[in-house]
Amino acid sequence: MNLNKYRVEPDKLARKCNPAIFKFASTAEIKPLKGIIGQDRAVRSLAFGLDMDSPGYNVYLSGPFGTGKTTLAREMLEKKARHQAVPPDLLYVYNFADPDTPRLIEIPAGKGRILRKDLNEQLEQILEQVSRVFEGEAFEFRKNQVLSSFLEDTNNMYLRLDEEAHKYGFSISRNQNGISTVPLKDGEALKQEEYLSMSEEERADLVRRSAAVQEKINEAFRQYRELEKSMKQKIAALEIETAGSVISPHFNRLSRKYRQFPRVTQYLEEIKKDFLGHLELLIKPEENAPVAWFKNLDRRTALRRYQVNLFVDNSELKSAPLVFENNPTFSNLFGQIEYESEFGVLTTDFTKIKAGSIHRANGGYLVLHVYDLIKNYYVWDTLKRVLKNQQIYIESIGKIIGVTNTETLQPEPVPAKLKVVIIGEPIYYYLLYSLDEEFQKLFKIRADFDIEMERNRQNIMDYARLISSVCESENLRHFSPGAVAGVVEYGSRMAEDQNKLSTLFNKLVEIIYESNRWAEYDKEELVSESHVCKAIAEKRYRSSMMEDKAREYMFRDLVMIDVKGQKVGQINGLAVYEMGEHSFGKPVRITAKTFMGEKGLINIEREILMSGSIHSKGILTLNGYLGAQYAQDKPLTLSASLTFEQSYYGIEGDSASSAELYALLSSLADLPLYQGIAVTGSVNQNGEIQAVGGVNQKIEGFYAVCKHKGLDGRQGVIIPRQNVSQLMLSDEVIAAVETGAFHVWAVATIDEGLEIVTGVPAGIREESGKFTSGSVHELVDKKLSSWSARRAYYGGETDRDNTPKRFRSPRRRREI
16 A cells, blocks of 8 residues: 555655845844834734724733734834823922812923922022011011000000009009009008908998909900000011012012913912911021920921922923833822821821822823733722723722721822723733723724744845844844754744744744854854754753653653554554643553443543543544444444543643544454554544644654654654644654654545554445445444444343343342
């Protein structure tokens, strides 16, 4: 039987890159690549999302790690931001009407810093000038006039009071305790013995006159307080008038400078008014005064009201802001209100309001990583609320989750005018889209990054330019044409397709770095193809300990794998294991046992819940194939068991279903299978072989076992025909195929594979309804026909131990 028609020629086992296509001696001669390549869909989607100004058109950059999402986002956002205006500065100032609600002022970029400087300078000048004026002769003179008038009025009032008291026979005297009255007799103070010698009528008259005098004194005190109040009001008015004449020119100057900003001029007017209302606090007290320290503290607190909290300073920006927040904690993203301790009490004010990255990105673009967001529900929920309401509130996380009752400020919200770009893997996009309705409304643009691109001349040259850019930016040795060709072939190997190149640039850059190091070890000026091959081999070696351990068990026959001889109902399947970034293939023995019965096809892994749903589906598909192929003229009478021998872990995937079917048919036909052939490929109910993944690792894994146990020229691997274009095998395997020591066969149907593994034609169903004489299908059909006939002879029913019911004894029937 000619099996050459199924063999894959050596030139199809990998697609080599000819270094001659590169017209340069090294990558130093070509223009470095700017940006990324192979992501036209993502570029187009992101560009459209950035052009959309309508609410909800935020962007989710979706793709596997290492495809250049962050690089593309930075490049395109910087280009877009360059053509947009710088947003205004944001300032928080004291709210004189409601101190717990600091006011927000927007002012053109750069003017916030100037306003803060101007206000501080003018206030310093005002305080100095007001203090100087209050200490000046003119102010003292006018103040003394008021005091003199007050003293004159009080003296006159005292004289009138004394005259009134004399009319009632009393005199009055002033002392440190106030005013006291003294009764008189003959113009002299009444002595005690004279008082004791007075009659009752005289004493009563004295008391009456004393009460009248006291009433006059009380009236005088009321007048005194009115005079004192009037005096203080006159002094306060004088101070306000004097201070106003000093500060008005300063505030008028500021108001003229910022007259185009109404909220600023309003704030300046409020400062002026409040300043004049707190002159007693603002004028610096005497340093030697007993309460000077406390007065200085009050003065600093009062002066803090007139400061400007430059919340967001955009003076250094030349265009719209672009912020990449790599640690989006609640405070880092949304800002916070800080506290300080004063005498054991936590206090705060508007100057303690600190901006977050969302405030700094306001008016531009904010880039976040989805994994960092979804770890904190409150960050994600608050971000959605900001985008939905177009306002940014500054709140503490404790207040949001309700774990603190501390009174705090409630600053005016900041209008949100920004576009948010989230970078993440596709799985997070699907989860958020299906579980979070608000996500659908807020992130309407999805930019998908592909993990592969076409392997055409343009993209191959872009690979070379990528290498050049990495060498230039990192000061590495440049690559020769052969080395570039090696990286291109590695890119196709990563993509597992001869016609594709990988866009996982972070993995490619690792090879560039490591190849440079091996060239350095060899003291070469250029990186050659051998250095690239060495870097790839060493990278694999560092990660392949578990692969070597698994093969060692096979080499020592601790795990039984036959690569020579023939056996019935036994075949080598191929499995792929992933250990982090490293994946490898290894053969696994599959056995099938068939016998007469009605249980059908039993998969041992499925029965004990060691197989996944896809693997179980593949097993159930075999039932469909067997029924369609052999049960058209008779019932399918079959009991069979399938298992992966020495498999102690879960099994998933249907790539072994064709191997399981070969083992099953071998057992039914009593035809031995050559053990030097391993099989991969899934099968459908029509007997067609379907493509599988990891085909390169599977072939190389089986080749390694065959090489160790001895190649005999008959060994090889059967793969689906669709997988031929995905072959990027190692040079060692290709060399073995070229010499005939190893083979790779590609088949499209089960029948083609049967001819390879059995050496017997599979056969076809002829017009008579019978299969081709001597074929595999005829042998299987005969076995199943025999079992069906015996089943009919025995009455069509069997016991659990396959004992025909018609032959049961009465005792046996009762037991059952």
